Amino acid sequence: MRVLVTGGSGFIGQALTQALLARGDQVVILSRTPERVVSRPGQICVSRLAQVAEPVDAVVNLAGAPIIGGRWSVRRKRLLIESRTEMTRELVRWMGGLSQPPAVLVSGSAIGYYGTHQDEVLHESSAVSVGFTHRLCQEWEQAALEARQAGVRVCLVRTGIVLGQGGALSKMLPAFRLGLGGPIGDGQQWMSWVHLEDEVGAILYLLDHPALQGPFNVTAPEPVTNAVFSRTLARVLKRPGCLRVPAWVLRMLLGEASELMVAGQRVLPANLHTAGYVFKYPDLEKALRALLASGESGSQRQ
Template identity: 70%
Template sequence: MRVLVTGGSGFIGQALTRALTQRGDQVVILSRQPGKVPAMTGVVTVDRLQAISGKVDAVVNLAGAPIVDKRWSESRKQLLRASRIDLTRDLVSWMQTRDVPPAVLVSGSAIGYYGSHQDEVLDENAPVAAGFPHELCNAWEQAALVAESASTRVCLVRTGVVLGPGGALTKMLPPYRLGLGGPIGDGQQWMSWIHLDDEVGAILYLLDNPSLRGPFNLTAPEPVTNEEFCQTLGKVLKRPAAFRMPAFVMRLLLGEASELLLEGQRVVPVHLNSAGYAFKYRTLEPALKAVIKT
């Protein structure tokens, strides 16, 4: 299979590319910065869609600027929209011009689609809460769904916090190793996480099963509160995790974007489970141990 991956230079994209090439697939990576894409056998990197020649069997759309590293000024919001929605629209338009359209588009989204919730358990059909995260993810998904046709199926992957070398843990580990880690705010907000191996495994599963389409929550079956996450991480590192970050500090640092850290979603992967995907890491402690020893 020949697979086009957007965002292939990113954390998830690089792991997916390795998995695809290891099983014998060919990969074309679309990247605005081709020089940052590691050289790999069986991988071609382009900086524009028009440079792609030959048949493409499948597309995985993972492109998007980081969402929680800066305050959401209006200019930042516009960048977040452009890097997701505009790129997806361009990608779908390109797919529709192909003589033989790709058979499947697996397109990125996030559990921010649901907005902020308290303790409600959220499956793929759960109600949403208004706000910028939902607005962004919904428009992103709608742009991808334009590709749905008799020739192309579309899978939307609503990803939670991805745990793996180089991911969300990168900024967390240094203070935890010093014994300075701990919950954010009251720690009761839910964290829906997934190990990188399962993020990649689920994407491959969606690529390989032609009966699957629609939204899929890419989260482990057992979400945890922020408090439980922090205590488990401290346990794995054999360090205390009692240094609580006050909510007002996060609001001062990130403004509106602090919503993603102070409020949460208790998301479960009902559609993946129903489709028969077998998670490698269903619970948090083994997942953290696997990442930290890597």
């Protein structure tokens, strides 16, 4: 296929681009900062949609300002929403004006769609807890769904905490490697995680199966509490993991944004399971061991 990717210079976007190229697809990356995009055979980079000269078969929309990055001021909230919805609306308008629109749009979202919950198991049809993260994801998804008017199949990827070489794991590792890691608060908040290879694998699966549409939770089928995650990471690193980070400290430092670490969601990938996707890494410890082993081998090669 010929696939247009937004957010191609990001953590997930880079991994997706490599996977697409490895299987023989052509990739067009749309980036406001094309100088940040690594050049690869079979890939071109454009800074405007008007520069896309040939038809594309699919679009993967991952663009958006990082949600982790300080307090959620009014200005920051506006940036988080607009960086997602404006790009998505621009894509939809562009697709609607084509004589041959793409067959499918796989558009990013997050499990923040459901808001904060306790132990409730959440599927794609579960009730939401209204708050900023729900509003952010809901507006992002609604903008993407407008592409259906142009006859485009739309899949919404509600992503959990993505574990890979970079991303959330890279922020946790320094403290845990020093033996200073541990649970946040009481550690009972749920962490719905996914290995980067399964994040990419799920997106490819949605691209390749024309009958699939609508929302899909992209989270491993075995979510864990923050306490279990911390114990598992410490065990894999052979370090203690007993030091707790008081929830009040995060609330004081980050305000409403502390919800991302202090609260949680117990999310299952019900629609992906029904669709037949098989996770390569359903188990947290195996996922962490694979990631840390690949990171060590990569460091040795360098």
